[in-house]
Amino acid sequence: MVYGIILLTILGMILTMVGMATTAFAQAPATAPPAARQDGETAAPAPIVVLGTRDLSWGGLREIESSSSPAAGDAGSLLDAASSGEPVNVVVRSANPATCPADGWMTLGAGSRARALPPGAASAPTTPACLDAPDAASALATSRDSGYEARPGALAIALAEAGVPATAIGDTASLALAAEGGAATTGDSLEDLLASSPSGLALVDTAAGAATAEQRVTTLARAHEAVLAAMPQARVVIVSVADAEGPSPQIGILPAGTTSPRGRDGGLLVGESTHQAGLIQLTDLAPTILAALTGSPHPGGASARMTGSALALPDSPPSAASAEPGATDSADPSAVEALADDALRARASHLTTIPSALLLIAASGMLALTAALALRRARPPRALITLRGAALTTSCLPLAALLSGAIPWWRAGASAGEPSSAAVAAAVASILVIGVALVALVALIARAVGHPVALVAGLTSLAWLLDAALGAPLAFNGTLGMDAVVAGRFYGMSNTGFAIASAALVIAIAALRVLAPPGRGWALGLVALMGGGALALDGAPWLGADLGGALTLAPVLVVLAVALTAPRLDRRGRLRAGLGAGAGMLVVGAILAALDLVRPADRRTHLGRFAAGLADGSAWGTLGRKAGALIAPFLSNALALATLMAGLVAVVGAAWWGAREHRAWREGQSAYQWLVTGSAAPRWVGASLVGLGVLVVVETLLNDSGLSMAVISAAAAAPLILRGLLAESPGQRPER
Template sequence: MARLVRRIGRRALAALLLGFLTHAAATPALAVPDAAPVVVLGVSGLTWSDVSTSATPGLWGLVGDSAVAAVSVRTVAVVGCAADGWLTLNTGVRTDAPRSEGGGCVAPAELMGQGTVSRWSDIGLLGRQSSYDPEFGLLAAGAARHGCASAVGPGAGLALADARGQVARYSPDLQTADLTACPLTVVDVPSSGLEAAIAKVRAAAPSAELVVVGLPNGSAPHLQALVVHGSGTGLLTANSTRHPGLVQLTDLTPTILNALGVSTPDRAVGSVLWTTPGAPHQAAQFDRAAQTIDRNVTAFYWLVGIGALVAGGLVIAFGRPRWLLLVSASLPVASFLANLLQWWRFSAASLVLWIGVIGWAVVVGTVARFGPWRRQRLGPAGFVAAVTAVVLAADVVTGSRLQLSSLWGLSPLDAGRFYGVGNVAFGAFAMSVLIACAWVASVAPRRRAVLSIAGIGLAAVLVDGWPSFGADFGGVLALIPGLALLAAAVAGVRVRARWVLIAGAAAIAAVVGLALADWSRGPGRRSHLGNFVQQVIDGTAGSTLHRKLDANVQSFAGRPWLAVLVALVVLLTAYVVIRPGRRATQLFETEPVLRSCVAACLVAAVVGLAANDSGVIVLGICCAVALPLLVDAMRDSATPALRRTRK
């Protein structure tokens, strides 16, 4: 067993170093901007399913000779309006526009006059209330440093309005516009006029770098199409997403400014796009995958919850079937492994997705139940936990390919994040790391057990928090106290108040160090950790903290039944740890590390609740992942583990 642990540790360390070197070497080589003008055509609701030889022959003709991507147009709300998208281009951060009295979208034409934004005071008020703290006029100010910029149509006027709501050069439509008057021209194009607009641009300014981008249109969220003609071919990518062929709307502002020779402003959260090899159909597949996950994710959550309750209840009541419980506990890791099948390439994508999830859960659960560790009390649960932790660690080190558009992973439609350890994945990762550490501690002598927990814990914290990997601010704050508690208990150290303070200080120091390291990489290359440091320097961090606190509170208010259920589970678990009954006491005496494992999981889950903006969802995920594994470990029908004399 010890040899197996060392082998796994060496391979995990090798993967960690390989991932670090890969990310360190992946510095984008940006083309030096030339004197060619830049023309941006914005079209509301232009998805890749709209692009074809019959419907859009002019755009289709550009695709093969352009760089392309699917673009996430999430603004402040998941469902955005066209005016939101134009204002997001204006500021370089997520920005929203006024809504109608009924809460619907207000068309850009209703906000734009002749060269002046008519409701600029309303827009400014929303900006001051926004936690994203937009700086209006950022795109216009940057373009002015290179000469001038022309806006054509009301949406383009919103994009190029300055800090006072004025547009220096404005034309109401493309027919009266001069596309060569300024280095930058932004055009608001109706979907029915896209082909004519492309033809006019190519005729009037054949050397221009042409950008065609889809914008939100107030309907169900989709990833939109992005085509950049004149700067190479392949797939567009950005540091903000780290997935070739997938970018964010906020990336366009620094990219446009870069094409004009203007460096990325600190207030812009996006990054400059660059081109990597790839085919256009790869960009189109991102939206297909995201839509499929969106249709199936609720059913998967119900499956995980009901499966854990039913299987756990049967094991508690009758001592069996353990296999079903372990298969249920393997569903979270199976949701990531299913993406290895690339199910989105199939015509029956949902069917292949479910086949992959159930198939992987059966494989992992079966190996856990009947593997050589089956007679160890923590063996089967520890195996499932170890597989989950290793899969997630390997995924974030190699680019988060398994998490993106997975049933327990990251949604490009919600656009909370595109890489690293998300709040849902954190619950699975943290609980799995702690249970896997407890498994190792249960089969190793005390000294080796403590060293193993320290080594695994250090690797887990680096994977979770390093900006190029997990980039998880709250996860580090939650992981370190849980690991410290488990290590102290295994070492036989009595946990006192000063140890709690030391663990908390270490977690804060680790987060600060990681954030500063990320900030030092400069604008456009930072993750949200480094961006937060810049916000602290600018004095705007308060709005971000307020937004995260508000999201945390709303997670309880919006799901009261979940909050009550999770609270009951947490209180019951805490009571079992603090004041175990007779049967629990006998179990803890049989396997002393088990009580410490439950306590460590509880601490990490509660701290994770406070440190992440998903609030009760994080705590619920931790419970859903940990409880089936702990129920299996605490089963009464299992062969008791032999007492070991620790040295």
């Protein structure tokens, strides 16, 4: 039976992903070689000049442009450059939570998240520790300890191997070209650089010595004008590489005619690494520059460690490209407004994540505590009706949190591109309002078909899984995280989303088992159909792209199938079920990794890169970083540590209480015995609890935010379990 459920679960996933694999290969971007002259010789590619600044967002730029500041005209010229080019939001997250200029430049040069400063340097962003450039040797040593396996200077090494010169102006910018065993090539000033008419790549730090945002805007605009005047043949990239003053997406302006393998959406370039319109990562610039100057985004060697995905710059600068047939049109004038709104939403989402999660946890916890105290003795029907309504309302909140992404709550109280506490209140209010509306809808449907627990659980799981498969349009920058500030994930299934969807899935399968005809075959088929579909949506690299979730869900489904079909196994049976669960986890992981490994290197997900790292030994650093991420928040924050201790006390107390009540139940002496009769209710509830127990344990061990995932899963499951236990009248189960 165990091997049968493994095969049935995997079969649907394989068939689904084989079709997706062919589509992925068809969409693989082709890298064009450098332009050839009519005489057959390869022409030197047009030079690329990267003008970098720091702590500059689209909202901040628009605010300066509309003010009476002397820099208003310079801000206007940058906005004009954006309207004639390809404006984007840039995620500058490095190996540090807040990115100082040195971290940003080193990340740009590595093509992967790196850091030049120790983690505590960005805690005071206006101090020299964050704003000044460390020497190259200490920066390289610090980056080696980041846990991201980045190779500093990978861009410079790859360009040198291709014979393409690279120069940096400014001590901080030179860190982008710093590499082990070599020193960066630096210039004295931008004026000297322009006088020499450089070829290849030039990196210019325009923010050196500029203390205020207005000063940084002025120096950036003047540098842009100087480059356009002296080097009309150059392709100019403008980017803010650091966000230490306020972590948020930063400005980026790519040359007109830049394209992405994922095309455009709403007039904005879709980032290849983010799958989101108008959003790229700082790590994307290195492979983009390599592709533009050498013809290949990953020529091998040092560039193999790059995690960014290449965009395609035009072969010639915007002025020439615009005259060529078929050149891309300039960006829509409303593009900057849309980008500023996206950045505002990302920052508001970052502020709202904890309050929204606490709403779900507190509502579920208060409901469980109230029910535990109130149901120790028989209650009149009216009291049960109140508890049932509260349980149903609370169980709808996780789905409401997802659907709230369709409401622009992040704009409440916003000023100058900055979110306010009103946005947090609006987010919480939207969850509550949508939750109440869902309760009314569920009650209406349940009146016709019955089984509100299966209905709510099924809808919750399906909605989160489908949203992940469609690129997370609701979950990304939503009320429960997965935002562009933390930048842990941009599409697919987030850890919080998986915690909710998987808990709801376990309960939906168990509750629907009551409706199926008797027999093990029906139970196995139900688990295979719903579980296999969930595995495909969650784990397929082209859909949910969730390695930890797929590896977690596989053993949970096996254990759930055993609990539904053979709830009273002996010790040998439990051992075989455990081995089957472990085998299911390994089989799912191997299949997903194999399918991702055959894709081009620059299109692999985290799973494919991790599998490749197992072969070259670099994956152990990733495992160490994730293990550290599991406990680091609690070691660096006293409030978080206190919360953890309180949570552990609550869990231990609940486990002790639950064990005592379980013994009393088996002996027929439980104070809650009056709630159910017969064996139908305990069977599906018991199977759910077994599956949920495996879920919270495995997801805690396999994910770098596993402790919070376990709490979210429990918060999503508790009201559903309680609603399933509550009878329409004392002693009678409605879900027969």
